[in-house]
Each structure stands twice: as structure tokens, then as C-alpha cells.
Amino acid sequence: MSSESSDFSSSHPLEAEGPEAEQAKGDRAPRSRLISRVLTPAVKLWLRSQVEHIEDLQIEIASGDRQILSGYLPRIVLAARKAIYQGIHLSQIAMTGENIRVNLGQVLRGKPLQLLEPIPVTAELTLQEADFNASLQTPLFANAVIDFLTDWLGSTDAIGEEVTTEGPLNLQNLQVKLLPDALILSSQIRSASGEAVPLIIRTGLSGQGRYLRFEKPSWLPHLNAQRGIPLRELDGYVLDLGETVVIEDLTLSSECLHCQGHLTVLPG
Structure with a gap:
């Protein structure tokens, strides 16, 4: 305990x-x-x-x-x-x-x-790379990533191969890697032919108000790639954290994500 x-x-x-x-x-x-x-x-x-x-x-x-x-x-x-x-x-x-x-x-x-x-709260949070990867193992966040990728893969040909999005998306080895001013989301996904296709997205991340926003995301051919294919359809993509959250400052480094802001804790 x-x-x-x-x-x-x-x-x-x-x-x-x-x-x-x-x-x-x-x-x-x-x-x-x-x-x-x-x-x-x-x-x-x-x-x-x-x-x-x-x-x-x-x-x-x-x-x-x-x-x-x-x-x-x-x-x-x-x-x-x-x-x-x-x-x-x-x-x-x-x-x-x-x-x-x-x-x-x-x-x-x-x-x-x-x-x-309700309580107004000032908050300061730190997430390390290990925290992201542990969080991704929970059904709540794994399903959120699957829903996001299912919608996106259904409207893009960035992978260059036909990827089936019928039925639940089968992601393997889902991980996050932190970089200075960016993060990499990587996984493997099954193509229509049954082969494992690497799925690697690098993006900056900013926070404003109740939203997290993707900044200049790109598709990487491999984890160590210095350059990728810009994903313009995802640039500016927002994740809504809910009306009880207000982000004031968000900083990404190779070690952690540091966030400051306000939230409202509700009774119940």
C-alpha cells in the first residue's frame, strides 16, 4: 500500500x-x-x-x-x-x-x-517516459489511442500499405519515447495481408486551456529517423481534456513532460 x-x-x-x-x-x-x-x-x-x-x-x-x-x-x-x-x-x-x-x-x-x-485547484504534474508507457497499458488509454488511430488510418494513406481498420485495431508494442520538444508514439499494426507494419508518429505537443494540441506531426520510417513525412491532416489536432481542466504551461524534454495549470475537483 x-x-x-x-x-x-x-x-x-x-x-x-x-x-x-x-x-x-x-x-x-x-x-x-x-x-x-x-x-x-x-x-x-x-x-x-x-x-x-x-x-x-x-x-x-x-x-x-x-x-x-x-x-x-x-x-x-x-x-x-x-x-x-x-x-x-x-x-x-x-x-x-x-x-x-x-x-x-x-x-x-x-x-x-x-x-x-467544487474545489478550484492549482496543479503541477510531472510524467516521465516510464509513466507514459505504464499509462498506455491501461484499457482507458490503450482504447483511446486505438480509437484515434482507427479514425486516422481510415482517412490516410501515409503508411503506404493497405491497413485494415475493420473490427478492433490490433496494436502491438505500443510505446512512447520522449524527445526535447517532441514525443514519438510507436507501435506495430497488421496490414491487410497480415504482415506487421511499423507505425511511428513524431509530434510536438502544446497545451492551451482544456486542449492538448499536436504540433507539426510526421510519419517516421523507423525510430531513429531524423526526418519524416509531414502529416498535415494531423497538424493542430486537439485532444479535449474536459471543461474541468485548464492548461497554463506544458514543457516536453527528453526526460519528462511537465505541466502546470488549474482543475476543478467536483463533489461526489
Whole structure:
């Protein structure tokens, strides 16, 4: 199961000694206990229920006394490694959620934490090459690639051979290779004669708003080819990530894809 580290440490400025200082510490103690003993475990349990795997989960909850008691959390910051969310493998994640309302009264009675309203979240994600290839092994992403290639192969002769698109597309050795400013999607596909035909597409990738966009894709004769045949029909092709996602920055390198943006986490 996932491993978790302790919460972010909280530091406070030096305080004067005396009755007033002791009173301030006493006022803060219930809040600290409520966060450490109730809220943090409840949030971690809820997060684990949303993902298939997560490691080194760290959480910082910022809230005042009255806000906590009303179930309002102004800000939660989290960081983790090796998360798997809906089949997506992520090497690193860092998120900040704001204006969070939860069912604190029920949590205090031992019920699971629930979101009462949508949460705006600022997110920073890192996917390594191994993350892409692990994600492609899941039915969700393998089927998405198959659907995309089936539509495209039915309207192009870029392969130069007749490829059957009747029935399910049989892809073998589906892989992604990361390059500076581009990625390569490679596989083998059966031609109409039954022979294995290499399928290799190199493309840049950009993100804007809810869309991922192909930039100057080309068909490669082999993985190490420096030049390919431009696939003009795919240039500008967009993948819609949904209305809850906003991409602000996306960077591809030979080591990883790094993405920053916003998303909305919905109750339920």
C-alpha cells in the first residue's frame, strides 16, 4: 500500500512569555489537535479513495478556529510521488486547493469526509517516459489511442500499405519515447495481408486551456529517423481534456513532460 510521510511542519514566530502568551497557546491547541487528529487523517483517507496508488503524501491544512468548526478550509497544500489516477501514472504532483467546504460535523462522528462544493485547484504534474508507457497499458488509454488511430488510418494513406481498420485495431508494442520538444508514439499494426507494419508518429505537443494540441506531426520510417513525412491532416489536432481542466504551461524534454495549470475537483 502507499507510504506516507508526516505533515508539513508548522513554524511560528518567537512569542513573548507570560500569561497572554500561555493563553494564545491554549487557544491554538484545540485547532492543532483538530487538524492533526481529525482533519489530516480524513483528508488523507479521502485522497487515497480517489487514486489507485500514491506515495510520500504530504499535506498542509491552513485554517482558523471558526473556519474549521464551520467546515471551511481556506487552503490545503499537498505533494506526492508515484500517484496513479484513473490510469494516469504521475512521477510528481503538487496541488493547492482553496475555498474548501467539507462535512466536518459528520467527520467528527466518524463518517467519511465529503466535499460539499467544487474545489478550484492549482496543479503541477510531472510524467516521465516510464509513466507514459505504464499509462498506455491501461484499457482507458490503450482504447483511446486505438480509437484515434482507427479514425486516422481510415482517412490516410501515409503508411503506404493497405491497413485494415475493420473490427478492433490490433496494436502491438505500443510505446512512447520522449524527445526535447517532441514525443514519438510507436507501435506495430497488421496490414491487410497480415504482415506487421511499423507505425511511428513524431509530434510536438502544446497545451492551451482544456486542449492538448499536436504540433507539426510526421510519419517516421523507423525510430531513429531524423526526418519524416509531414502529416498535415494531423497538424493542430486537439485532444479535449474536459471543461474541468485548464492548461497554463506544458514543457516536453527528453526526460519528462511537465505541466502546470488549474482543475476543478467536483463533489461526489
